[in-house]
Amino acid sequence: xxxxxxxxxxxxxxxxxxxxxxxxxxxxxxxxxxxxxxxxxxxxxxxxxxxxxxxxxxxxxxxxxxxxxxxxxxxxxxxxxxxxxxxxxxxxxxxxxxxxxxxxxxxxxxxxxxxxxxxxxxxxxxxxxxxxxxxxxxxxxxxxxxxxxxxxxxxxxxxxxxxxxxxxxxxxxxxxxxxxxxxxxxxxxxxxxxxxxxxxxxxxxxxxxxxxxxxxxxxxxxxxxxxxxxxxxxxxxxxxxxxxxxxxxxxxxx
Numbered sequence: 001x002x003x004x005x006x007x008x009x010x011x012x013x014x015x016x017x018x019x020x021x022x023x024x025x026x027x028x029x030x031x032x033x034x035x036x037x038x039x040x041x042x043x044x045x046x047x048x049x050x051x052x053x054x055x056x057x058x059x060x061x062x063x064x065x066x067x068x069x070x071x072x073x074x075x076x077x078x079x080x081x082x083x084x085x086x087x088x089x090x091x092x093x094x095x096x097x098x099x100x101x102x103x104x105x106x107x108x109x110x111x112x113x114x115x116x117x118x119x120x121x122x123x124x125x126x127x128x129x130x131x132x133x134x135x136x137x138x139x140x141x142x143x144x145x146x147x148x149x150x151x152x153x154x155x156x157x158x159x160x161x162x163x164x165x166x167x168x169x170x171x172x173x174x175x176x177x178x179x180x181x182x183x184x185x186x187x188x189x190x191x192x193x194x195x196x197x198x199x200x201x202x203x204x205x206x207x208x209x210x211x212x213x214x215x216x217x218x219x220x221x222x223x224x225x226x227x228x229x230x231x232x233x234x235x236x237x238x239x240x241x242x243x244x245x246x247x248x249x250x251x252x253x254x
Contacts, residue, residue, distance in 0.1 A: 003058055009078040011150035012049050016077065018056065019043045032057040051081040083109035083146040085154035100129050101158055110144035132160040166234060171251035174216030174224045180250055181213035182234060191237040196230050216252050227254055
């Protein structure tokens with residue numbers, strides 16, 4: 001009488017299947033999995049919940065025969081230590097008053113990390129910083145994987161109180177010598193490209209220089225354009241955590 005396990009090593013919570021070879025018809029079985037659990041199924045499945053080394057014992061008697069055969073497993077079943085995922089979320093202001101959340105990874109036994117920030121963004125950095133542009137409550141998930149391939153997931157919510165859009169002014173008056181440039185672009189020192197459009201999509205100004213704000217004129221030349229709302233688009237091209245596009249409206253006043 002022999003039996004085999006589907007795997008010789010597994011993670012906590014992973015199902016292990018045991019199968020008797022040359023199984024007699026009508027036999028009576030008692031499996032002792034070594035962790036305080038038992039089964040009387042011919043070919044049982046079992047889930048070990050704690051790490052350790054387990055020797056499984058099978059006691060069997062054939063139908064109509066009183067003799068009981070005891071057979072230990074030929075291989076020790078090794079259950080790996082599972083990693084433990086955990087993190088703290090700390091809100092902070094970056095330079096330029098960019099509201100950022102710093103995630104302090106407190107996981108144990110992990111080698112790989114996968115963050116889901118709840119807004120469609122992900123990261124594999126151990127201790128990432130993330131910027132939320134819209135207020136709301138975001139479910140943040142951290143999935144960690146150990147060297148042996150065992151996983152754990154931790155989730156918590158992050159609440160963002162305000163929208164953020166590069167601290168761009170809502171309006172300006174060129175006749176009062178006011179200009180338009182999102183304040184964060186003046187202080188961050190990142191590479192960017194700013195474009196300003198009329199409401200019907202005509203490009204009226206563009207720059208990649210924070211020292212050259214829009215003066216409210218076509219390409220910063222000639223007369224001040226008509227009063228009204230203009231659409232601006234900023235493509236920030238530096239720093240991984242800021243590599244994205246921001247958009248908004250600014251009202252040109254006189």
